[in-house]
Amino acid sequence: MTEKLEKIAITPAGHSAPPAKFSHGVKKGNILQVAGQVGFLPAAEGEEPVAAGPTLRDQTLQTLANVKAILEEGGAAWEDVIMLRIYLTDPSQFDEMNAIYNEYFADLKSVPSARTTVYVGLPGDLLIEMDALAVLG
């Protein structure tokens, strides 16, 4: 007999409420999935979420902070992430995003995660979205 695994929602304080019935993060067994995060600042309930700023740098750093908050609320860290999916809207921003990314992960204490970057449409003035898959333990 194996233990019944519980599916746990991860909702960091300050994260704006999801715009539909989904969880910002979910953990089941040793798998933690972070939902698509964008560069929204923490928002009080009922407030419209607002992006950290208009620039790729503003939004990339806030998106990374939002992913990190979910990982930490779920008992994980960047070191547990095996896959980061990055959605940009403009291929000309790839190099700038990579520079911000490398700077952000300069102190990572594990090998880097895998990553896929593709170029899609995003709503409003959003320039970047990310989601992440982590394996704990």
Added chain:
Amino acid sequence: MTEKLEKIAITPAGHSAPPAKFSHGVKKGNILQVAGQVGFLPAAEGEEPVAAGPTLRDQTLQTLANVKAILEEGGAAWEDVIMLRIYLTDPSQFDEMNAIYNEYFADLKSVPSARTTVYVGLPGDLLIEMDALAVLG
């Protein structure tokens, strides 16, 4: 010694045949992956698949039904899903899709899964595609 895990294809009766050598669903160990599903009605072998209808509502509900059929054929349920990826073609349909989504999942008996929505190109008149990752047990 650990038991050898078997990779099992999941093919619900009535699902139109995949347009290439892939499986609508795969289970290995306690991981179940649902392939990209669209709003096609069940089709007999050799028939061209046809979308449930031209509207986002038609296609969203049929896509959800198609994902659900794979989950159930694999011994899983929506409650086991940790990540749902949604591909829309038009950001202006986000709110309408969310309303349909929330209605559909009103009776979900677990915390909601994580989710990412991005805007991509899809073939023909398709308006929505979804895939899902579930952890069983």
Added chain:
Amino acid sequence: MTEKLEKIAITPAGHSAPPAKFSHGVKKGNILQVAGQVGFLPAAEGEEPVAAGPTLRDQTLQTLANVKAILEEGGAAWEDVIMLRIYLTDPSQFDEMNAIYNEYFADLKSVPSARTTVYVGLPGDLLIEMDALAVLG
């Protein structure tokens, strides 16, 4: 007590260096994630990566070879893959890609993996990108 799982980077010899701080593949526990691969030929360090050719066929076969090299370096094979994500830029190339795909996987010794194909933007002259999730054991 469970054994501490190690996160291992997978870097096939000859793979061009990632354009940022990410790993071409990562393994943790029995999960192996392959990062987004494109049709780049093997490149020496410091060299600009070059696509295998201008055609969808050239790039699809090289992309598949690049994914396979990561799987094998990680002790896995196509038979362990449960999900392959395919990013094309043009829906009119779906049928041609499927034909190449079916030919490539003609000798697969397991049921096929699940798959999602969507149409996105890719940099430069790239026509296709793929990533893969494998469950080992």
